Amino acid sequence: GHPQLHYRDQALYLEDQRLSDLARAHGTPLYVYSQASMLQALAAYQRGFAGRKVQICYAMKANSSLAVLQLFARHGCGFDIVSGGELARVLAAGGDPSKVIFSGVGKTRAEMRQALEAGIGCFNVESEAELEVLSEVAQAMGLRAPVSIRVNPNVDAKTHPYISTGLKGNKFGIAHERTVDTYRRAAQLPGLRVVGIDCHIGSQITEETPYLDAMDRLLDLVQAIEAAGINIHHIDFGGGLGIDYNGDTPPAADALWAKLLAKLDARGYGQRQLMIEPGRSLVGNAGVCLTEVLYLKPGEQKNFCVVDAAMNDLPRPAMYQAYHGIVPLDAGTAHEPQVYDVVGPICESGDWLGRERSLAVAAGELLAVLSTGAYCSSMGSTYNTRPRPAELLVDGASVHVIRARESVSDIYRSEKLLP
Ligand code: LLP
Numbered sequence: 001g002h003p004q005l006h007y008r009d010q011a012l013y014l015e016d017q018r019l020s021d022l023a024r025a026h027g028t029p030l031y032v033y034s035q036a037s038m039l040q041a042l043a044a045y046q047r048g049f050a051g052r053k054v055q056i057c058y059a060m061k062a063n064s065s066l067a068v069l070q071l072f073a074r075h076g077c078g079f080d081i082v083s084g085g086e087l088a089r090v091l092a093a094g095g096d097p098s099k100v101i102f103s104g105v106g107k108t109r110a111e112m113r114q115a116l117e118a119g120i121g122c123f124n125v126e127s128e129a130e131l132e133v134l135s136e137v138a139q140a141m142g143l144r145a146p147v148s149i150r151v152n153p154n155v156d157a158k159t160h161p162y163i164s165t166g167l168k169g170n171k172f173g174i175a176h177e178r179t180v181d182t183y184r185r186a187a188q189l190p191g192l193r194v195v196g197i198d199c200h201i202g203s204q205i206t207e208e209t210p211y212l213d214a215m216d217r218l219l220d221l222v223q224a225i226e227a228a229g230i231n232i233h234h235i236d237f238g239g240g241l242g243i244d245y246n247g248d249t250p251p252a253a254d255a256l257w258a259k260l261l262a263k264l265d266a267r268g269y270g271q272r273q274l275m276i277e278p279g280r281s282l283v284g285n286a287g288v289c290l291t292e293v294l295y296l297k298p299g300e301q302k303n304f305c306v307v308d309a310a311m312n313d314l315p316r317p318a319m320y321q322a323y324h325g326i327v328p329l330d331a332g333t334a335h336e337p338q339v340y341d342v343v344g345p346i347c348e349s350g351d352w353l354g355r356e357r358s359l360a361v362a363a364g365e366l367l368a369v370l371s372t373g374a375y376c377s378s379m380g381s382t383y384n385t386r387p388r389p390a391e392l393l394v395d396g397a398s399v400h401v402i403r404a405r406e407s408v409s410d411i412y413r414s415e416k417l418l419p
Contacts (some may be wrong), residue, residue, distance in 0.1 A: 001243060001244035001245065001248075001284075001285040001325075001370070001372055002014075002034075002037065002285050002286075002288070002370060002371070003034075003036070003037050003040055003059075003285065004034040004036050004037045004040075004286070005034075005288065005368075005370070007331055009332075010330060010331040010332030011329065011330060011331075011332075012327065012329045012330075012331070013107070013296045014032055014034050014288060014394055015034050015035075015036055015111050015394045015395070015396055016394075016396050016397045017032070017394045017397075017399060019032060019051070019288070019290055019329050019368060020329045020330060020366055022084055022290070022392060022394075022399065023290045023292070023329065023366050026234065026390050026392065026400030026401070026405075027390065027405060028290050028291050028292045028308050028309070028366065028389075029290065029291045029308055029309035029310075029313050029314075029389040030230050030289070030290040030291075030389055030390055030391075030392065031287055031288070031289050031290075031372065031376070031377050031390070031391040031392070031403075032082070032169065032288050032289075032290060032387055032392045032393075033063075033068070033157070033283070033285065033287040033373055033391070033392070033394070033402075034287070034293070034393075034394055034395045035071060035394065035395040036395070036396070037286035037287075037394055038068070038071060038072070038258070038282060038283055038286045038373075039071075039075065039363055041048055041214060041281060041282045041283070041285070041286065042056070042072065042075055042077070043251070044252055044253040044254050045253045045254070045257070045276070045278065045282075047254045048253050048254035048255075048256070048257030048261075049257060049259065050273070051270070052148065052261065052270070052271075052274060053271065053273045053274060054273075054274040054275070054276065055078050055099060055121075055273070055274070055275045055276075056076070056077050056078065056235075056273055056275075056276055056278065057077065057078040057079055057080040057099065057100070057101050057236075057276065057277050057283055058072045058077045058078070058079050058080065058277075058278065058279065059077050059079075059080040059239045059277045059278060059279030059280075059377075060080065060081060060086055060089065060090070060279070060401065061080075061082055061086070061279060061378060062091055062282070062283050062373075062375055062378060063279075063283045063287070063373055063374055063375075063376075063377060063378050064086060064378050065377070065391060065393075065402050065403060066089060066092055066093045066402070067393055067400065067402035068283065068393070068402070069089060069090060069093035069094075069095055070093040070094055070095075071393075072282070073090075073093060073094055073095040073096065077095075077099070078095070078096065078098075078099025078100055078101065078121065079099065079101075079127065080092075080100075080101050080103055080239070080277040080279070081100055081101070081102050081103070081120075082102070082103050082104040083111065084108075084111040084114045084115070085112065087100065087102070087111075087114060087115055087118060090097050091118065092223075097118040097119050097120050097121075098119055098120070098121050098155070099121055100115075100118070100120040101120065101121055101122045101123070101124055101148075101198075101236065101275065102115050102120055102122070102124060103124040103126075103150070103198075103200070103277070104124075104126065105126040105127065105130075105155075105171050105172060107123070107130065107134075107138050109133065112133070112134055112137045112138070112145070113137055113139070113141065114242055116137070116138055116141055116143055116145060117141075120146075121146060122146045122147065122148050122195055122196060122234075122275075123145055123146065123147050123148070123152045124148050124149075124236065124237075125147050125148065125149050125150065125186070126150050126172060126173055126174070127174065127187060128178075128182055128185065131147070131182070131185060131186050131189060131192065132397070133273065133337055134147065134191065134192065135189035135190060135191035135192045136191060137191070138191035138192065139190055139191035140191075140384045143191070144190075144191055144192060144193040145191060145192055145193065146193050146195045147186060147192050147194055147195065147196075148194075148195060148196035148197055148198040148234070149174055149179065149182055149183060149186060149194075149197060149198065150173040150174065150198045150199060150200065151173055151174050151176060151179050151197060151198070151199050151218065151221055152170075152172060152174060152175055152176060152199070152330040153176065153199050153201060153213070153214040153217040153218055154175075154176055154217070155201055155210045155214045155217065156161050156245055158265055162194060166209055166311050167169070172200070173199065173200075175218065176221070179221050179224070179225065180221075180224050180228050180372045183228065183230050184223045184228060184230070184408035186230075187230050187410045188329070190303075191226050194230055194231070194232075195232075195233045195234060195274075195286040196232055196233055196234035196235065196236055196275070197218065197221065197222055197225065197232050197234075197235055197236065198224055198236035198238065198275075199214060199218050199236070199237065199238050200237075200238025200239060200240060200277060201214050201238065201240055202240050203239070203240050203242075203244070203279075203280060204240070204242040204280065204400040205240045205241060205242050205250070206242040206249065206250040207251075208251045208256055208259060211240075211256060211260060212259060212260070212263065214237075215237070215260050215264070216263065217264050218235070218237070218305040219263070219264070219267050219269060222235065222269065223267075232272075233272075233273060234272065234273040234274065234275055235264075235272050235274055235275070236274075236275035236276070236277065237260070237271070237274065237275070237276050237277075238276065238277050239276065239277040239278040239280070239281070240278075240280075241253060241256065241278055241280070241281040241328075242280070243280055243281055243284040243285050243374070244285065244371070244373060245322070245323050245324060245325070245370075245371050246323040246325065248332070250281075253278070253281060255383070260296075267386055279374060279375075280374040280375065283373040283374045284371055284372075284373045284374035284375075285370075285371050285373060287371075287372045287373025287376070287377075288368040288369065288370055288372055288376075289309055289313065289314055289368070289369040289372040289376060289389070290329070290366055290367070290368055290369075291307040291308050291309035291353075291366070291368075291369060292307065292308045292364065292365050292366055292367075293305055293306070293361050293362065293363050293364065293365050293366070293367060294306045294307060294342070294345070294363060295353070295363055296338075296361070296362065296363055298338075302340075302341055303338050303339060303340045304340060304341050304342075304343050305340035305341070305343070305357075305359060305361060306343055306344070306345065307343070307344060307353065307367060308344075308345065309340055309344055309353065309369065310344025310345055310346040310351050310353075310384070310386065311334045311344055311346055311348065311350060311351040311352075311353075311383070312344075312346060312380060312381045312382060312383040312384060312386050313376075313377075313380050313386070313388070313389055314353060314369060314372060314376045314380070315376070315379045315380065315381070316375060316376060316379070317352055317353050317354065318348075318350040318351060318352065319379075320368075323354070324353065324354060324370055324371055324372060325354075325360065325369070325370035325371065326342055326353065326354045326357050326362055326367055326368070326369050326370070327367065327368050328359065328360065328366070328367055328368075329365070329367065330366070333360055333361070333365065334360075335360040335361060335362055336360065337358045337359060337360040338358070338359065338360075339356055339357065339358050340356075340357055340358075340359055340361075341354070341355050341356065341357075342354040342355075342357055342359075342367070344383050345384070345386075346383065346386075347384065353369055354369070377389070377391060377403075382406070385411055385412075387405060387406035387407060387408055387410065387411060388405070388406040389403075389405060389406075390403055390404055390405035391403035
């Protein structure tokens with residue numbers, strides 16, 4: 001899965017950087033990202049949309065480091081945000097607010113005001129109640145808020161239930177049957193300006209069928225809304241394209257879009273303004289998390305490999321039983337391979353990074369947890385008062401520290417003792 005990761009003389013490299021050198025210099029746990037991988041992933045989308053009107057809005061929740069945002073902004077991306085905090089990050093990174101779309105079921109009035117003040121491109125509204133509130137807030141500011149309505153195409157993305165969002169019975173979007181009425185209401189509200197339609201069917205999608213079905217259903221809705229006299233300027237197809245974690249074979253972004261664009265063309269929508277909201281597929285396979293083996297703990301039923309990264313740093317295995325490859329930074333050691341559960345120091349049985357992995361390692365050696373560019377650092381916490389790891393971005397022979405290792409006092413800086 002990792003385009004820029006390779007062994008050279010048995011040592012693991014990301015681009016031109018020997019990862020063990022970075023771990024020794026910056027400590028562990030350590031996130032390291034490849035700029036070339038991110039740009040390569042972006043280029044696949046850009047190729048797919050050649051000759052089309054598209055705005056790629058990176059779903060920044062996947063990895064919201066300022067430097068990562070800055071990189072994507074420099075390459076023309078807008079951003080899909082889900083909070084006022086994310087908007088502040090976009091602005092701090094030099095992103096263009098007019099290329100920002102604001103998703104999420106629970107936008108507060110304060111967040112709406114903040115986004116209107118910044119002049120974002122579009123609110124992706126998720127409920128009828130939210131439409132009314134947004135209209136009120138915008139009207140009070142003497143503005144009309146640009147809106148899309150997120151529709152629920154009711155297709156099964158065939159992914160993990162926690163990250164599948166396009167089926168009936170989850171909290172996202174407006175039901176297919178309610179869509180035209182909801183658009184009528186939006187068109188009447190004085191504080192709104194209808195600009196588009198939006199859908200997002202889930203995440204880590206590795207098949208093309210759910211996408212093709214969702215596009216058919218979405219275009220049916222565009223047709224019905226426009227037949228009701230409401231013009232849809234842009235079509236936002238969301239994100240969700242999966243990556244290879246463990247032999248997964250998602251379609252390539254350009255190949256998938258060739259098929260989706262053929263559908264748009266066949267129905268006469270091929271020259272519309274398009275938007276997409278990819279997150280994971282832009283950054284997931286660009287990052288690794290480096291960790292040091294603290295102890296090997298052989299047992300009757302299981303052997304444990306205790307490392308210095310944990311579920312607070314890298315929550316996906318604990319949260320979703322997600323698989324991440326784990327490999328040694330030095331593939332040339334002479335140890336006997338053993339099967340281990342790779343676990344962190346946190347006081348929870350759920351604190352594991354990989355199960356039943358065959359590894360030839362010893363205490364003091366270094367491992368890389370793979371495919372950790374998306375939803376790893378950004379979902380991290382400081383549970384057990386563990387400071388967040390440092391993060392590096394490598395670009396060929398250059399290394400940039402994009403986040404300094406957090407200190408313990410950073411963690412409790414805003415806490416107060418009793419009088
Ligand atoms: N647009 C919307 C409205 C979303 O909710 C999401 C992700 C995206 C775009 C980007 O989806 P992507 O291209 O990254 O699949 N923490 C989970 C994933 C949660 C996804 C949430 N929404 C994980 O670690 O697998």
